[in-house]
Amino acid sequence: MTPQSEDFSAWYNELVIKAQLVDRGPVRGTMVIRPYGYRIWELLQADLDRRIKEAGHDNACFPMFIPESYLRREAEHVEGFSPELAVVTVAGGKELEEPLVVRPTSETVIGEYMAKWIESHRDLPLLLNQWANVVRWEMRPRMFLRTTEFLWQEGHTAHIDEADAMRETMWALDAYASLARDLAAMPVVPGEKTPGERFAGAVRTYTIEGMMRDGRALQAGTSHYLGTNFAKAFEIQYQDEAGKLALAHTTSWGMSTRMIGGVIMTHGDDNGLVLPPRMAPHQVVIVPIGRKEQGEATAAEARRLGAAIKAMGIRVHVDDNRPQLSPGFKFNDWEMRGVPIRLEIGPRDLEAGVATLVRRLPTVEGQGKEPIPLERVPEVMPGILADFQSFLLARAETFRNDNTRAVDTWDDFGAQVAGGWALAFHCGRTECEDDIKADTAATPRCIPADGPAEEGACVKCGLPSAYGKRVIFGKAY
Amino acid sequence: MTPQSEDFSAWYNELVIKAQLVDRGPVRGTMVIRPYGYRIWELLQADLDRRIKEAGHDNACFPMFIPESYLRREAEHVEGFSPELAVVTVAGGKELEEPLVVRPTSETVIGEYMAKWIESHRDLPLLLNQWANVVRWEMRPRMFLRTTEFLWQEGHTAHIDEADAMRETMWALDAYASLARDLAAMPVVPGEKTPGERFAGAVRTYTIEGMMRDGRALQAGTSHYLGTNFAKAFEIQYQDEAGKLALAHTTSWGMSTRMIGGVIMTHGDDNGLVLPPRMAPHQVVIVPIGRKEQGEATAAEARRLGAAIKAMGIRVHVDDNRPQLSPGFKFNDWEMRGVPIRLEIGPRDLEAGVATLVRRLPTVEGQGKEPIPLERVPEVMPGILADFQSFLLARAETFRNDNTRAVDTWDDFGAQVAGGWALAFHCGRTECEDDIKADTAATPRCIPADGPAEEGACVKCGLPSAYGKRVIFGKAY
Numbered sequence: 017m018t019p020q021s022e023d024f025s026a027w028y029n030e031l032v033i034k035a036q037l038v039d040r041g042p043v044r045g046t047m048v049i050r051p052y053g054y055r056i057w058e059l060l061q062a063d064l065d066r067r068i069k070e071a072g073h074d075n076a077c078f079p080m081f082i083p084e085s086y087l088r089r090e091a092e093h094v095e096g097f098s099p100e101l102a103v104v105t106v107a108g109g110k111e112l113e114e115p116l117v118v119r120p121t122s123e124t125v126i127g128e129y130m131a132k133w134i135e136s137h138r139d140l141p142l143l144l145n146q147w148a149n150v151v152r153w154e155m156r157p158r159m160f161l162r163t164t165e166f167l168w169q170e171g172h173t174a175h176i177d178e179a180d181a182m183r184e185t186m187w188a189l190d191a192y193a194s195l196a197r198d199l200a201a202m203p204v205v206p207g208e209k210t211p212g213e214r215f216a217g218a219v220r221t222y223t224i225e226g227m228m229r230d231g232r233a234l235q236a237g238t239s240h241y242l243g244t245n246f247a248k249a250f251e252i253q254y255q256d257e258a259g260k261l262a263l264a265h266t267t268s269w270g271m272s273t274r275m276i277g278g279v280i281m282t283h284g285d286d287n288g289l290v291l292p293p294r295m296a297p298h299q300v301v302i303v304p305i306g307r308k309e310q311g312e313a314t315a316a317e318a319r320r321l322g323a324a325i326k327a328m329g330i331r332v333h334v335d336d337n338r339p340q341l342s343p344g345f346k347f348n349d350w351e352m353r354g355v356p357i358r359l360e361i362g363p364r365d366l367e368a369g370v371a372t373l374v375r376r377l378p379t380v381e382g383q384g385k386e387p388i389p390l391e392r393v394p395e396v397m398p399g400i401l402a403d404f405q406s407f408l409l410a411r412a413e414t415f416r417n418d419n420t421r422a423v424d425t426w427d428d429f430g431a432q433v434a435g436g437w438a439l440a441f442h443c444g445r446t447e448c449e450d451d452i453k454a455d456t457a458a459t460p461r462c463i464p465a466d467g468p469a470e471e472g473a474c475v476k477c478g479l480p481s482a483y484g485k486r487v488i489f490g491k492a493y
Numbered sequence: 494m495t496p497q498s499e500d501f502s503a504w505y506n507e508l509v510i511k512a513q514l515v516d517r518g519p520v521r522g523t524m525v526i527r528p529y530g531y532r533i534w535e536l537l538q539a540d541l542d543r544r545i546k547e548a549g550h551d552n553a554c555f556p557m558f559i560p561e562s563y564l565r566r567e568a569e570h571v572e573g574f575s576p577e578l579a580v581v582t583v584a585g586g587k588e589l590e591e592p593l594v595v596r597p598t599s600e601t602v603i604g605e606y607m608a609k610w611i612e613s614h615r616d617l618p619l620l621l622n623q624w625a626n627v628v629r630w631e632m633r634p635r636m637f638l639r640t641t642e643f644l645w646q647e648g649h650t651a652h653i654d655e656a657d658a659m660r661e662t663m664w665a666l667d668a669y670a671s672l673a674r675d676l677a678a679m680p681v682v683p684g685e686k687t688p689g690e691r692f693a694g695a696v697r698t699y700t701i702e703g704m705m706r707d708g709r710a711l712q713a714g715t716s717h718y719l720g721t722n723f724a725k726a727f728e729i730q731y732q733d734e735a736g737k738l739a740l741a742h743t744t745s746w747g748m749s750t751r752m753i754g755g756v757i758m759t760h761g762d763d764n765g766l767v768l769p770p771r772m773a774p775h776q777v778v779i780v781p782i783g784r785k786e787q788g789e790a791t792a793a794e795a796r797r798l799g800a801a802i803k804a805m806g807i808r809v810h811v812d813d814n815r816p817q818l819s820p821g822f823k824f825n826d827w828e829m830r831g832v833p834i835r836l837e838i839g840p841r842d843l844e845a846g847v848a849t850l851v852r853r854l855p856t857v858e859g860q861g862k863e864p865i866p867l868e869r870v871p872e873v874m875p876g877i878l879a880d881f882q883s884f885l886l887a888r889a890e891t892f893r894n895d896n897t898r899a900v901d902t903w904d905d906f907g908a909q910v911a912g913g914w915a916l917a918f919h920c921g922r923t924e925c926e927d928d929i930k931a932d933t934a935a936t937p938r939c940i941p942a943d944g945p946a947e948e949g950a951c952v953k954c955g956l957p958s959a960y961g962k963r964v965i966f967g968k969a970y
Binding site (some may be wrong): 039040041043046047048049050051054055057058074076077078079080081083098099100101102105106107109115116125126128129132138144148149151153154155164165176191229334338340373432485 | 495518519534556574595609615621
């Protein structure tokens, strides 16, 4: 496999295939998510779905074919999405009268139904979510990061006023940030997008941005306050307590299979994937070693131990069914596939009554293989997994901090965004953002929510800063 | 609402909208699944997904756009599905070189990848499943039963030989039959389809058939043994133990949102839905009654009781947030929406220390409202729900048996399929099936798996029976 330092993109592209996360689809830009990759998605999905439901949202399912005319009702929205649309023109053997767009996102079709379902202020807030596939035709596809078809959830809500809609927008942003930290061990930075980076049709767009191990940024989830833009376009109105008709304020927010790409690029190394235990299909793999009777004895112990670990609610896999492969091959294989904890049981381990525990990365400098008494393995495993999860988060946080720097000159800016993030003042003008992008390939990632109040001159053009704090700039996926 | 006896179709069409299960989609034949309907799907999905995983299958996700050329590789398959396809011809602003079919089912695209992933007999069986949306352009759409886009799971597996593939085919059929009985309280009949009713490309197709309350049949899940048809078309081959190349034997099986239509038509009545507790979004609804202080006291008790019932792992909803509606309206509303158990708490109930329990249907003749001491409600509820679930299954079984009859003359056949199922001998010729359909609108639903061995003359043409047992005939959805 190509080392990260040599060509990070090549490393990524090779790894996603080799680790059996995905395969290239038959149509350019599409992907087949294989069981190992799909299980990661299921783990993420289960956790996010729980958060979404606990906060009072209901899941629903809207059609994926949207009449072209719906998109045209919101001018900015159609302009933003038109170049990326896939269009069904023939169905049931006939040319369709009105072409159907395969949803790139569902504000328009959901807007139509919100208008139908909402009558009174009593019907608000209306809190909907759907898990769906969406299609955006990609010119530069990349597995998980930008695929023509991808999986996501999209929340769509309607509220009585701006204040309530903004509370919702920030709830979703916070849910995404927590999920990224807790599950994916990604120390993302939440913040607002600059006007030039807003979602097509939004009044305000918020994002969580993670730093990948090549110093680039990945937008890993977004939450939009849509104001009354879609409410106007689709007549989402309610009768208020005084009986007067008013426009609803709507939001939308999404997180997708892109997140899996984020996990790969936040934690992976030249030996392959490194999966945070909470998103790992196998948190622990047990490899019995030995031939003939010895092999049978270690395999039996591996199965017994596997059952005991499983009883602790841990996802464990016993690799006892591939006699044609050497232990060394298996060790490398599970390392490449990012399994957090490997337990080896050889004849000598068995004699000594231990399993040899190997972490995917040493959590303490110089820490190597560690023998653990067999009977203690199940009870210590939850702690070992939790420590490994924390270690990954802390390591990623250190890496991000080490590669983020406040800069005040254009020279420093260019040097910093070459391999990390720059905290810089910006004038807020989209033309100036475009100039910066043309010169350095860097874009404003977000106005960090927790950035300290500070004033200064735009790092590019010298005009006064627009946001009262520094903006994060970086190259992005 | 139109009564069932007057116009069963109208009853169904009105009810699915009124109960807020679905709304008509913006494109003809599509549906919006609303939260109340989607929750039913999630409950079904969770149970079936568990069964699928426990039996060793892995979930994956294949692209929904399939190159047109893939479908043409299996002659019968393309012939069967061609009339129903939706086709993307434009994407990213350009005419596509090869049109893309929106999957009507995924044998072809999955076949392509099975061929890629399978090398040795060690890679078999390959047991895959996906939860997906599929598109079949429908000329006579009907919410849940036949919609242009619908949700389903599709299992796709590859095996070393026919015996192993047939074991899988029958496993899936059995899983569907159990799910229908256990969850949906639908006493379905499993059996094989006659050749004329087979899936396009299958060697053998199996089905579960349920009887709806108008006497018609609903095919609620199918499982196919595909032989080596798709293996030949896509070169799904493996090296056997002797190193020789052999074709894999494949299967596919699917269950869809159609099942929800089955639940509605198996149990519903003129007052609305009747949901089996295991598929009910709310298993219990508590309606507090009374105004001002009395209303506050009953609402407080309703919330306390709701929490206690929830703690038992029961899905309970407290209807304490619609002061604008009368108790009578709420009772009718929950009845129409099919909630199995309603608990009413009025001021007099509170005084007497009881809740008034009302079942959606009396499980015992003449049984009406029943007071239950408040402190006993949580402990008795699991039993009450289980009894209600069993009652629905038994009632549906009695109904089906009462409306199924062995017939041996053509006159009896016509009379029987007018409102139920006929058990009849059949010659097995597709032309004869077509004649029967033209004359009576009835089709062979299945050769019931547990039908006793019997020989006789074809009820239509008099030729000897082909199956060694009677075939179920009925009109179908």
